[in-house]
Amino acid sequence: MMQRFIGCENTFSKPSRSFLWAAILLTVSLLAGCSALNEQPALTQSPAPKAQAIATTAPTATTAAIEGAEVVDWLQVAGKEGDLYVLGNPNAPIRLVDYSDFL
Amino acid sequence: MIRDEPSIRTNYVANGSVRLLFHPVLDHGRSLELHTIAECAGEQDPLAFWKVHDLLFERQNEAWAATNEVVLSWLDDLKLDQAKLQSCTSDGAVSEKLVGIDRERVNAGIRLRPTFQVNERTIEGGIPYEQFAKVFEGLLPK
Numbered sequence: 157m158m159q160r161f162i163g164c165e166n167t168f169s170k171p172s173r174s175f176l177w178a179a180i181l182l183t184v185s186l187l188a189g190c191s192a193l194n195e196q197p198a199l200t201q202s203p204a205p206k207a208q209a210i211a212t213t214a215p216t217a218t219t220a221a222i223e224g225a226e227v228v229d230w231l232q233v234a235g236k237e238g239d240l241y242v243l244g245n246p247n248a249p250i251r252l253v254d255y256s257d258f259l
Numbered sequence: 260m261i262r263d264e265p266s267i268r269t270n271y272v273a274n275g276s277v278r279l280l281f282h283p284v285l286d287h288g289r290s291l292e293l294h295t296i297a298e299c300a301g302e303q304d305p306l307a308f309w310k311v312h313d314l315l316f317e318r319q320n321e322a323w324a325a326t327n328e329v330v331l332s333w334l335d336d337l338k339l340d341q342a343k344l345q346s347c348t349s350d351g352a353v354s355e356k357l358v359g360i361d362r363e364r365v366n367a368g369i370r371l372r373p374t375f376q377v378n379e380r381t382i383e384g385g386i387p388y389e390q391f392a393k394v395f396e397g398l399l400p401k
Contacts, residue, residue: 228275229273230272230273230274230275231268231272231273232306233306234304234305234306234308234309235305236301236305237278237280239356239360240280240281240282240360241280241281241301241305241308241309241312242278242279242280242305243268243272243278243279243280243281243309244272244273244275244277244278244279245272245275245276245277245278246278247275248272248275248276248277248278249276249398249399249400250271250276250277250278250377250378250395250398250399251277251278251280251376251377251378252267252277252278252279252280252375252376252377253280253281253282253375253376254264254279254280254281254282254373254375255282255284255364255369255372255373255374255375255376256281256282256283256284256372256373257283257284257285257286257287257290257294257372258290258293258294258297258312258315258316258319258322259286259287259289259290259293259319259322259323
């Protein structure tokens with residue numbers, strides 16, 4: 157009777173252990189998954205500041221070209237348009253002609 | 260010179276929105292000589308034309324009576340080739356060209372001074388900076 161009981165206990169204990177191991181494995185993998193998800197933003201964020209740091213210390217050719225375009229001082233650009241002297245951007249949308257005398 | 264030209268230069272020429280052209284007007288006996296000096300400076304360096312332009316307006320009261328030699332001495336800081344400058348100012352070709360440019364103005368019916376042209380629009384007489392700014396803003400892409 158005792159043996160049968162034990163046998164019965166054993167019969168029932170094997171699936172329980174398997175279930176327990178499966179539950180442990182599932183929990184571990186879930187925790188690992190969660191921690192991986194938590195780590196993901198850190199991974200995507202960390203390279204960005206590095207890229208910014210590189211951009212500020214060593215500008216690319218494109219960045220340099222854009223910066224160069226932004227810093228044009230058109231007051232230092234002069235030429236001629238027909239017979240008249242012109243100051244500023246030769247392709248400026250507005251053409252202002254001043255008819256004047258020095259005196 | 261436009262009274263508010265410095266503001267126009269700072270706010271519209273410097274950023275590339277407006278290009279400023281100077282059309283000489285020969286209204287006085289000394290005008291031709293002074294315009295010739297500015298023109299000759301410009302032949303060496305177009306930016307020097309604008310420096311002479313600004314300098315002549317700044318010293319307008321002295322320029323009336325100053326000889327060419329005195330006016331040329333005001334340009335020492337510009338580091339222009341003085342020999343070329345003297346030769347250019349004494350050469351009648353530049354003066355002749357300026358007379359022709361002025362004649363075109365008269366023929367176009369532009370007689371009031373100052374007169375401005377903003378693209379196709381003609382503005383006669385001085386107007387305040389705010390009015391210029393309003394005209395410019397209406398022409399600039401939104």
